[in-house]
Amino acid sequence: xxxxxxxxxxxxxxxxxxxxxxxxxxxxxxxxxxxxxxxxxxxxxxxxxxxxxxxxxxxxxxxxxxxxxxxxxxxxxxxxxxxxxxxxxxxxxxxxxxxxxxxxxxxxxxxxxxxxxxxxxxxxxxxxxxx
Numbered sequence: 001x002x003x004x005x006x007x008x009x010x011x012x013x014x015x016x017x018x019x020x021x022x023x024x025x026x027x028x029x030x031x032x033x034x035x036x037x038x039x040x041x042x043x044x045x046x047x048x049x050x051x052x053x054x055x056x057x058x059x060x061x062x063x064x065x066x067x068x069x070x071x072x073x074x075x076x077x078x079x080x081x082x083x084x085x086x087x088x089x090x091x092x093x094x095x096x097x098x099x100x101x102x103x104x105x106x107x108x109x110x111x112x113x114x115x116x117x118x119x120x121x122x123x124x125x126x127x128x129x130x131x
Contacts, residue, residue, distance in 0.1 A: 003052040005098070006045050012091050013041045016080040019087065024079050037076075040069055049110045056099040061106060 002010070021027050021034040028034070044064045048054045057065075057073075065073060084092040 002046060005052045005054065006048070008091070008094060009045055009054070009098075010042050012084075012088075012095050013045075014038055015088050015091060016076055016084060017041075019080045019083060020076045023083075037069065037072065040065075041073065049107055050104055053104045055101060055103040056095075059099070059103050061103065062110070 017034050017038050045054075047064065049062055049064075050060070054060070057063075063070060081092075084095075
């Protein structure tokens with residue numbers, strides 16, 4: 001179950017995608033394309049490493065979207081973002097406020113492992129490997 005912040009992000013993305021699909025002239029005519037994009041965005045939000053402390057996706061150090069989907073989502077947001085202010089002003093303002101929040105530190109379990117090799121240090125070897 002997702003918290004308030006993630007739920008609000010899901011709602012904002014769903015509204016942006018719906019607006020883009022309905023009114024943008026270059027929107028894909030493929031049946032179910034935007035429903036699949038919305039489902040993908042929801043899944044990525046559910047698995048966000050920052051959880052409720054997540055920064056805006058454009059500021060996030062961890063890009064969890066596939067490159068093609070990320071570019072498509074950027075296109076949707078660029079088109080729908082300015083139009084959202086008139087149709088969904090509260091969601092838009094909350095999103096803009098969230099956009100200004102500082103990026104939290106990456107959780108410990110997602111930080112890259114540092115190898116200490118300088119000054120005679122040791123490094124952990126994966127199971128089955130020997131020096």
